[in-house]
Amino acid sequence: MTAPAPGQAPPRQAAPARVRRFWSARRIPSALTALAVLAAAGLFLYDLAAVRAGRPAMQWRGELADQLERHTPADPWVIVGAAVLAVAGAVLLLLALTPGLRGILPMRTPDPDGGVRAGLGRKAAALVLRDRAMEVSGVRSARVAVRRSRVAVRAQSHFRELEDVRADLEEVLAVGIGELGLAHAPKPRVRVTRAPVGKR
Structure with a gap:
């Protein structure tokens, strides 16, 4: 990318294309x-x-x-x-x-007006993010629910400080959500509790 000449306004970045939700045929x-x-x-x-x-x-x-x-x-x-x-x-x-098909999240596409559209099921996205959450040190179990605007994560930790586990979870989930390629990236909401003593 070349820098603009002196006195010349920088080029405007193209606005991201709007991706519509999937509509149910009903x-x-x-x-x-x-x-x-x-x-x-x-x-x-x-x-x-x-x-x-x-x-x-x-x-x-x-x-x-x-x-x-x-x-x-x-x-x-x-x-x-x-x-x-x-x-x-x-x-x-x-x-x-109403669109319906709430279980499918629209994904980013290079040309949404070109007839090619992609979607990701919420359950599949939840499984991917749950696997990513289980990779965080200290997480014993995790439950993930993917909604349209946020990702609700409930995790239990059996060691480490809860705030440290939560910070690592938020970082890992932010990366994982970005890798899903969703048109509207949901925001993670993480809740970490201490696992009961003696539970395996």
């Missing part, structure tokens, strides 16, 4: 919703076509029309039905607007 909810809508639309279309052809309307549609004439929106069963439909709609909107 084929089962989509298929069930599409089938329900298709069945309801097909049933109404068949009934309307039958009425146009001179046949009587289906009994259920006549009863439904009578029920709608007799009941008002203040009736309890109308309110309960509306609440159920509102909850179902909210769930469908939540599924449509």
Whole structure:
């Protein structure tokens, strides 16, 4: 890398490309919703076509029309039905607007817009970091949970000062997290306790 000429502004570094999270296809909810809508639309279309052809309307549609004439929106069963439909709609909107696949962490890629994306499972990342934690002197056991924004580590030490073990763990985990190549590196949160006497 050459130094800028005198009086010339240093070149700007390119901003890191934004890596998007993985989205779940959610084929089962989509298929069930599409089938329900298709069945309801097909049933109404068949009934309307039958009425146009001179046949009587289906009994259920006549009863439904009578029920709608007799009941008002203040009736309890109308309110309960509306609440159920509102909850179902909210769930469908939540599924449509959230990425899902929380178990996969996006990784850095040279060209995220080029169609090549990489991801790492949280359990696999936790196993790698746990192995790194067990290499620290004084650590007898370690439990690692990888989340989107942080890595929770609970370790037990049977010798050495707890603060020294914690400092070494934080250093080792920082290196290990960097080697995972995640797009958004989580921050380690380390907790070290003394192992019970006599436990093996």
